[in-house]
Amino acid sequence: MSNERSYTIEEVSQLLKVSKLTVYDLVKKEELPVFRVGRQMRVDAKDLDDYIKKHKTNQLTRPSPTTGLQQNETEASHSQSIVISGQDMVLDILATQIENHSSYKTLRSFTGSLNSLFSLYNGQCDIVSLHMFDGDSGQYNLPYVKKVLVSDSYLLMNLVLRKAGMYVQKGNPLHITSWKDLKRKSIKMINREKGSGARILLDEQLRIHHISPKDIEGYERVEMNHLSVASSVASGQADVGVGIEKVAKIVGVDFIPLITERYDLVMLKNPQNDSLIKVVTSILTSASFKQKIHSLGDYDVSEMGSIIYETY
Secondary structure (H helix, E strand, O other), rough: OOOOOEHHHHHHHHHOOOOOOHHHHHHHHHOOOEEEOEEEEEEEEHHHHHHHHOOOOOOOOOOOOOHHHHHHHHHOOOEEEEEEEEOOHHHHHHHHHHHHOOOOOOEEEEEOOOHHHHHOOOOHHHOOEEEEOOOOOOOOOOOHHHHOOOOOOOEEEEEEEEEEEEEEOOOOOOOOOOHHHOOOOEEEEEEEEEEEEEEHHHHHHHOOOOOOHHOOOOOOOOEEOOOHHHHHHHOOOOOEEEEEEEHHHHHEEEEEEEEEEEEEEEEEEOOOHHHHHHHHHHOOOHHHHHHHHOOOOOOOOOOOOOEEOOOO
């Protein structure tokens, strides 16, 4: 076995000074080879070096017509790769089902809702999961999708419903019960990154309840996923954090449910995506997939596969 160094997607993005989603896009287009170690994708150092050499601006060589034809034939024989963006474990199960029921190969991006939506707009993702609360309408997701995908045709469909709220320490020693409790000076929180659904929910609730982020200790402290937020509360580094019910049970903290959020999927409608939309719709409307997700607990599958909004 070769001892060649390899890099994670995050390390590649840092080396190239681009976003992780740009790297995922290169992988999706088969411009940058990867291999998997469990759920993690890695890139050989030699493959990264070859990619950089190939794209230097002083490269003068061009493929011959025969070489180009052979390359096209080779690429056509490959399965199409798609990028699914979001963090919930349900997406991992969906990715497996897509691969089992089609020729698609799935790549996973663990990026927050808003940034994922922008990546869909820019053509860097194929399936994006969203849970973004709009305080003015009381709706999830659609108000944001309409503003971002203004020039695209798209389909918004439900994946699951789930409880969102606050993680607190076992026994809830500070008796936290509502968003208004965050104003109390004795409470220290841990936040999520900008663009995540949990951060949007918090910021909208603070706006609705006329609470200034400056008055909340720990508001500027950020973790990048639900597990890290819940773990910070469990270890006593914070008293409260915003997240979903499922993770509270995994980590072992108490959970204060405050809202039922709609966790939706959005896909662009175009000729290239017709087959993908059919595959995803078939999976989400199947009784077997609904039962598989229902058996995990803490997920409501009653609206799974229903179309929330569709442009024509």
